[in-house]
Amino acid sequence: MSQIETLGILEEIQALVSDKLQVVSYKWLSRNFLVSSNVAKRLLAEFVEKHGSGLEVVYSLSGWLKNSPSNYHIQLVTGPKLSEAKQVYDGNCRVHVYSVQACIPKDLAALWNTEFIQAEELFKQPTSVDNCLRDNRFCGISNSFVKRNVDGTPAKVATAQPNSVGISGLSIHNSAQFSAPLPSQQNKVQQSSSKVAQKPPIVVKGIKSDSISGGVHDLATKPSADKEKNTSFPSNKKKGQNDKGSTGNGGSLANFWDRASAKPKTCSVPADNIDSIQNSNDAQISACEAVEHENSDIDAQEVNFGRASNSEGNRKRRVVLDLSDEDEYEDAVNLASPDPPKRKSFLGSIQNSKTSVPERPDVDKPDKDEVTVKEERTANREPNRSLGEETSLGSKSTNGKNSSSVKLESQLPETDLKKDKVTDASPNSPKRRKVLKTRIDDRGREVTEVVWEGEETEVKKVESDVPKKAGSGATNATTNTVANTNSRYAVGTTAPSNPGVKTGNKKAGNAKDPKQGNILSFFKKV
Amino acid sequence: MEVDSQEQLQRKQSTYLSLDENFEIQKEVYRGQQYSQIYFARLHMMRTLLYSLVPNWKSHLPVCTVLELEEGKECIIVGTLYKHMKLKPCILDEYSKERSVAPLIKPHNFMHQDDYLVLEDESGRVKLGGTKLSPSVYVTGVVVALHGKETSAGAFFVEDVLEAGLPPQIERPLKSREDKYVVFVSGLSIGSSSSNPLQFQLLVDHITGHLGDEEEQGLAAEIVHLVIVGNSVEISHGLLNGQNLASKDQSRLSEPFKELDILLTQIAASLPLDIMPGSSDPANFALPQQPLNRCLFPGSATYNTFRSCTNPHCFELDSIRFLGTSGQNIDDLTKYSEAKDKLDFLERTLRWRHLAPTAPNTLGCYPFTDRDPFLIDSCPDVYFVGNQEKYETRLLKGLEGQLVRLICIPRFCETGVAVVLNMRNLECHALTFGTQISS
Numbered sequence: 032m033s034q035i036e037t038l039g040i041l042e043e044i045q046a047l048v049s050d051k052l053q054v055v056s057y058k059w060l061s062r063n064f065l066v067s068s069n070v071a072k073r074l075l076a077e078f079v080e081k082h083g084s085g086l087e088v089v090y091s092l093s094g095w096l097k098n099s100p101s102n103y104h105i106q107l108v109t110g111p112k113l114s115e116a117k118q119v120y121d122g123n124c125r126v127h128v129y130s131v132q133a134c135i136p137k138d139l140a141a142l143w144n145t146e147f148i149q150a151e152e153l154f155k156q157p158t159s160v161d162n163c164l165r166d167n168r169f170c171g172i173s174n175s176f177v178k179r180n181v182d183g184t185p186a187k188v189a190t191a192q193p194n195s196v197g198i199s200g201l202s203i204h205n206s207a208q209f210s211a212p213l214p215s216q217q218n219k220v221q222q223s224s225s226k227v228a229q230k231p232p233i234v235v236k237g238i239k240s241d242s243i244s245g246g247v248h249d250l251a252t253k254p255s256a257d258k259e260k261n262t263s264f265p266s267n268k269k270k271g272q273n274d275k276g277s278t279g280n281g282g283s284l285a286n287f288w289d290r291a292s293a294k295p296k297t298c299s300v301p302a303d304n305i306d307s308i309q310n311s312n313d314a315q316i317s318a319c320e321a322v323e324h325e326n327s328d329i330d331a332q333e334v335n336f337g338r339a340s341n342s343e344g345n346r347k348r349r350v351v352l353d354l355s356d357e358d359e360y361e362d363a364v365n366l367a368s369p370d371p372p373k374r375k376s377f378l379g380s381i382q383n384s385k386t387s388v389p390e391r392p393d394v395d396k397p398d399k400d401e402v403t404v405k406e407e408r409t410a411n412r413e414p415n416r417s418l419g420e421e422t423s424l425g426s427k428s429t430n431g432k433n434s435s436s437v438k439l440e441s442q443l444p445e446t447d448l449k450k451d452k453v454t455d456a457s458p459n460s461p462k463r464r465k466v467l468k469t470r471i472d473d474r475g476r477e478v479t480e481v482v483w484e485g486e487e488t489e490v491k492k493v494e495s496d497v498p499k500k501a502g503s504g505a506t507n508a509t510t511n512t513v514a515n516t517n518s519r520y521a522v523g524t525t526a527p528s529n530p531g532v533k534t535g536n537k538k539a540g541n542a543k544d545p546k547q548g549n550i551l552s553f554f555k556k557v
Numbered sequence: 558m559e560v561d562s563q564e565q566l567q568r569k570q571s572t573y574l575s576l577d578e579n580f581e582i583q584k585e586v587y588r589g590q591q592y593s594q595i596y597f598a599r600l601h602m603m604r605t606l607l608y609s610l611v612p613n614w615k616s617h618l619p620v621c622t623v624l625e626l627e628e629g630k631e632c633i634i635v636g637t638l639y640k641h642m643k644l645k646p647c648i649l650d651e652y653s654k655e656r657s658v659a660p661l662i663k664p665h666n667f668m669h670q671d672d673y674l675v676l677e678d679e680s681g682r683v684k685l686g687g688t689k690l691s692p693s694v695y696v697t698g699v700v701v702a703l704h705g706k707e708t709s710a711g712a713f714f715v716e717d718v719l720e721a722g723l724p725p726q727i728e729r730p731l732k733s734r735e736d737k738y739v740v741f742v743s744g745l746s747i748g749s750s751s752s753n754p755l756q757f758q759l760l761v762d763h764i765t766g767h768l769g770d771e772e773e774q775g776l777a778a779e780i781v782h783l784v785i786v787g788n789s790v791e792i793s794h795g796l797l798n799g800q801n802l803a804s805k806d807q808s809r810l811s812e813p814f815k816e817l818d819i820l821l822t823q824i825a826a827s828l829p830l831d832i833m834p835g836s837s838d839p840a841n842f843a844l845p846q847q848p849l850n851r852c853l854f855p856g857s858a859t860y861n862t863f864r865s866c867t868n869p870h871c872f873e874l875d876s877i878r879f880l881g882t883s884g885q886n887i888d889d890l891t892k893y894s895e896a897k898d899k900l901d902f903l904e905r906t907l908r909w910r911h912l913a914p915t916a917p918n919t920l921g922c923y924p925f926t927d928r929d930p931f932l933i934d935s936c937p938d939v940y941f942v943g944n945q946e947k948y949e950t951r952l953l954k955g956l957e958g959q960l961v962r963l964i965c966i967p968r969f970c971e972t973g974v975a976v977v978l979n980m981r982n983l984e985c986h987a988l989t990f991g992t993q994i995s996s
Contacts, residue, residue, distance in 0.1 A: 058767055068767040069774075091759075093769050099987075103977070105759055105768065106991035125770050139992045143755040147819070154819045154856055164819075165856075167826035171774035172766035173565040174827055178861040552588060 040064055041078050048086055048131055056130035059146045061169045062153070068169050075128040087135045089142065092116055094124030107142075109135055566766070566778040568828055569737050571875040571980070573782070579930040580845035580867040582923050590924050592917045596637060596698075599929040600678060603700035603910070604635045606721055611635075614719050615704055624680040626707045634713070635702045636678035638685075638695050642893065643669040645919070667892055668693060676703060676713065683707070687715040694905070696893045698914035721910040723955035726936035729876060734981040738779050739874065740764060740988065742975040743786035743883065743943030744968030746837070747820075748793070748813025752970040756990045760975055761820055763988070765827040780977070782874055783824060786943030786966055787835020787883025789817055814853050821857035829862040833870050835883035835944060843921035844885060844913055845869060845930060869912055869931070877980055880933070881941035881964075886913035888944075889920045900951045903940055903963045907933065907953070939978060941966055948974050950985045 044060070047053045061071035079088050090113050093105040097119055107129055108116040117124055130142055153164035159181050163169055166179070465481040472478045611620060611633055620633045644667040672692040674685040687705065695701075702719040742760065746752045762768040766777045790813040796806055824830050834840030834849050841847055848865035851858040858865075866872070869882040890902045893915060906912055912931040916922035936955065941964040949965040962983040967974045975988040 058762065061767075069771070091768060093763070093773055096989075101984075101986035102989055103986060104989045104991065105763055106993075107755075107759070125773050127770060140753050140755045143758055146758070147754065147816075150819050150823070151815075154815075154822060158856075158859065164822060165826055167765055167823065170766035170827060171566055171771065172568045172778045172827065174568045176570055176862075177826055177828075179826075180859045180861070549588075 037074065037077070040074055041081065044074075044078050044131065045082050048133055052133045054130050054132040054136075054142050054145045056142065056146050057128065058169075059130075059149055062149055062163050065163065066169065067171070069171055071169075072127045075131060078131060079128055083131070087132050089129045089132070089135070089139075090126050091129040092120065092124050092126055094120040094122065097121040107139060566771075566774055568766075568778050569735070569781050571737055571781045572873075573829060574873040575864070575866070576871040576873065576878075577848075577867045579871070579928075580869055582845065582847065585923065585925065587924070590926055592922070592924050594926045595917065595922065595924055595929050597679065598925065598927060599698070599911070599932065600637050600700055602929065602932055603721060604678075606910070607635050607700070607702045607719065610719065610721070611702055614702070615717070618704060622680045623676065623678050623683050626683060626713065628707045628709060631704070631706045631716075633702055633704050633719075634676060634678070634683075636676040636682075636700065638697060638699045638701060639675040639677050639682070640672055640692055640695060640697045640893070641675060642667055642672045645893070665892070666895065668895060676701075684712040685715050686710075686712040690715045690718055693895050696890060696915050697918045698916065699909045699911065701909075720908050723907055723953075723957070723959050723961070724910050724933050724936045725957060726938070726955070726959040726961075727878070729938065734875070736779050737781045737875070737980045739782045739784065739879075739939075739978045739980060740780055740975055741784050741786055741881075741941055741943070741964065741966045741978065742969050743835070743966045744788045744970055745785065745817070746788055746791040746968070746970040747817045749791035749970060752791070753973070753992060754816070755992050756973045757820060757969065759990045759992070760969075760988070761823050765823060780828060781980075783828060783830045784870070784879075784881075784941075785830070785832040786870075786881060786941065787833050787868060788837045788944050788968070789832060789835065790814060790839070791837050792839075818854045818856045821854055821863065822860075825857045825860035825863040827862075829864070830857075831864045831866045831870065831872070833866050833868045833881075833883050833943070835868065836885055840868070843923050844916055845923065846883070871937070875980060877939065878935065878937040879939045879941070880912075880937035881939075881943065882912060884942050884944035885920060886915070887942045889913070889915045893919060898949060899942065899945050899965045900949050900963050903942060903965070904951075904953055907936070907940060907961065910934075936961060938962065938983065939964065941976075944968050947972065948976060948987050950976070952983065 040060075044055050047055055055075070057068060057071040057075050060066070060074060061068045064071070066074070079086075088110045089107050090110065091105065091107055092113075093103070096102040096104045100121065104120070106116065113126070117126075132142070136142065150164055153162045156162055161179070161181075166177075167174075465483055467479060468482050469477060469479045608620065611618075615633065618631055618633050620635065623634055623636060626632070626634065646667070674690055674692050674695060675682050676685055677683075685703070686708065690703070700721070703713065703715050704717040704719070705713050705715040708714050745757055747754070747757070759768065763773075764777055764780055764783060766774045768774075769777070792810060792813065796802060796810055802810065821830065821832070832849060834846040838846075838849060839853065840849055846868040848867055851865055854863065854865075857863045868885075869880065871878070871880045873879070886906065887899055887902050890896075890906070891899070894902075896902050896905070906914065910933045911929075912933060913920055913922070914931075916931065917924070936959045938960070939962045943966045945965040945967055947965070948967045949963075951963045953959075953961040953963055955961070960983065962978065962985065964976055964978070964985060966976050969975060973990040973992075975990075976985055977988050978985050
């Protein structure tokens with residue numbers, strides 16, 4: 032190190048120790064000034080020489096003990112006791128300055144605090160940052176064989192999960208609300224989607240404030256509400272996926288959702304709408320974000336930015352996340368599935384919207400590709416996705432599981448495509464959708480359940496998801512569980528039209544049986 | 558290897574092979590079974606082994622099952638020992654005694670002079686008499702061969718005992734190895750009031766090469782592996798009483814893990830690290846304990862040097878076989894039998910060829926159906942146990958030339974002692990840390 036640098040650092044140490052009364056250990060020094068530990072020790076030794084008077088110094092002694100020869104002893108001693116401590120060592124012991132401080136704390140462990148706080152700060156940096164804590168660059172030993180996975184590690188997934196769960200919960204809640212709207216809304220959605228496609232942020236914003244806060248009823252009243260609904264689900268998914276995809280956004284997304292539940296969810300929706308509608312139009316997105324920013328928190332904006340930045344590439348992930356979450360709330364989400372006739376009308380409207388929004392055409396193709404790609408990817412999670420998609424897509428017949436319907440939709444104008452893209456998770460969903468049915472069950476309760484209608488191509492996927500979801504447990508316990516049980520029973524009554532749900536639920540039920548044990552095992556020969 | 562001080566030292570490496578598959582229970586299916594199957598598997602494996610050893614021991618005597626015993630006839634029987642203990646805590650005692658009188662089970666020794674042994678196989682059981690077999694040495698679950706005869710009282714008078722003895726050891730290729738060290742530490746108990754974080758930080762600094770001058774760092778560069786043998790965290794029991802925690806208490810639950818994770822990150826960035834669960838760690842209670850979940854270590858699990866292992870843990874480093882536990886098996890032996898020191902218990906488990914003979918009797922164990930994973934087939938070169946009171950070590954020599962280094966690793970939070978093993982000659986030394994001002 033150059034003399035000037037050294038002097039500068041020494042002066043800083045002086046200031047820290049005398050004025051701020053901080054414990055300056057060699058490790059703290061090395062990490063703070065980005066020098067190797069050995070250099071830091073030398074610096075500290077120099078400091079002690081020049082300015083050490085009046086300050087307490089802690090030395091580290093290490094060596095083999097005299098009394099027990101197979102004992103390598105490392106200890107910390109204060110200055111005055113140094114010579115005495117050296118006696119216990121057999122031969123020469125190595126000494127170096129461990130730390131410099133204004134006074135020795137009563138508990139030597141307090142020496143460790145400053146260093147640990149520094150380590151903690153380094154530790155809390157985003158996992159993609161390779162700081163001196165993580166690669167141990169200032170130690171005296173190099174180790175080229177140590178590798179660190181930054182992407183796709185289980186740790187990351189774990190940390191992202193709370194956010195996604197939060198988001199998914201919200202999205203499911205949203206979807207539940209959104210699914211409540213009936214076909215009429217879907218029609219409106221279709222119409223509004225075209226409108227939204229035409230109109231920039233302002234419209235979206237309006238939709239946002241209306242739909243999310245109002246829930247189903249509001250959506251019905253606002254033509255754009257449907258669009259928002261559709262986009263909101265994709266946006267929810269996006270958010271969830273954003274959480275997974277970008278650890279940086281995770282916290283903000285989670286916060287966003289927490290607040291979103293309190294506030295109108297329009298903030299998130301408009302952003303989503305904007306994303307979905309304008310897809311590649313970042314300018315509009317940022318405009319929307321700007322608009323939203325007025326209305327929503329910074330968190331929302333962060334979310335929007337996240338969404339904007341993770342445009343198409345993350346959509347797939349977002350969709351996946353949403354769907355998986357939605358599985359837990361399968362019944363709630365199912366309500367969003369449109370009826371077939373509406374689907375057609377929606378398609379028709381999509382066609383109209385396509386023509387009306389010339390700027391979209393280029394987006395269509397990528398959307399299609401995305402949709403198909405997403406479908407493949409999200410194949411595992413179809414039930415979840417279908418739920419989300421259905422709500423978002425509104426009238427779209429693909430209840431997430433309808434790959435064919437998704438593809439159909441992908442051919443539609445951008446808005447629909449966007450929705451598909453977002454929700455595209457349902458790649459191979461059969462042409463089936465969930466329909467809300469109300470009946471009186473045997474206990475005299477009015478039961479509203481979601482039943483499947485349509486083809487059963489995706490039965491398997493549903494089943495695979497349902498047990499998972501059943502196992503994970505619905506958070507909105509009362510309504511969902513009631514709906515779940517009711518749907519299970521309802522499945523029987525609605526017979527062929529709900530194969531997926533039925534088998535899914537049954538599967539969930541069967542999954543529990545082995546754990547309960549088979550009575551015949553008692554009679555088996557051991 | 559000595560390196561010029563101007564160049565950076567290179568850390569030595571060794572090839573690692575994990576042999577923990579036996580201790581994993583992911584593939585096991587629980588169908589409501591109890592423990593008869595694991596006992597049967599144990600008896601079957603050990604009996605086959607003992608039958609092969611009996612001809613070398615006393616070939617002239619017939620071998621029979623317990624039901625085939627005839628009065629006065631000298632024979633050899635093979636079965637599982639059961640020790641009837643008067644003071645052994647029984648769950649029914651809680652209900653028979655009055656609540657106010659019922660004392661808490663204290664982890665002291667439950668031995669009594671009236672304890673007696675019973676030999677049991679699948680056909681029947683017989684009480685054992687005679688002085689050759691001392692109840693204070695044996696515990697329930699050990700499979701032995703006994704030579705003796707039935708007395709008129711219906712008991713079996715034992716004249717001689719055959720234990721399975723040390724398992725065969727795979728020959729290590731003798732090559733002139735350089736000095737490579739493995740460090741064992743256990744009982745960090747981060748989060749407890751008795752743990753001194755500065756001590757552990759000193760250990761981390763020493764191992765990673767921060768502490769000391771170049772010569773000392775050269776020593777540290779020869780450390781190739783670190784094994785953390787259980788009880789790394791300690792959560793205060795007040796937080797674990799089943800009540801809902803206030804949000805401020807919830808952070809107290811996770812603080813020890815964050816601290817441990819930061820420290821492990823520092824270690825994992827330097828050298829390979831194995832962490833085993835212990836009795837106070839958030840892993841399952843029954844042996845074999847499954848690896849600590851990687852989500853507990855978000856920072857350090859990203860390294861390829863970080864390994865979360867089962868308890869018991871078996872691995873090979875440069876073809877030297879290590880086997881060890883976090884201490885539950887030896888602690889249980891301490892409760893139900895007696896010996897001069899813990900190394901004797903270690904030696905006994907090797908001679909009985911079973912890591913935890915008291916499982917599942919008094920030690921929690923998973924009800925395996927087709928095997929007993931605690932049977933020791935091949936003699937390890939290093940056999941360690943963690944969370945003991947003090948550091949002890951001994952080199953055990955077997956009849957067939959086996960050489961085993963037995964190590965008792967003390968609790969670091971109490972003693973500040975870690976154990977360093979030189980793989981070249983299986984010699985151990987202690988690595989102690991002191992942070993007393995008066996030193």
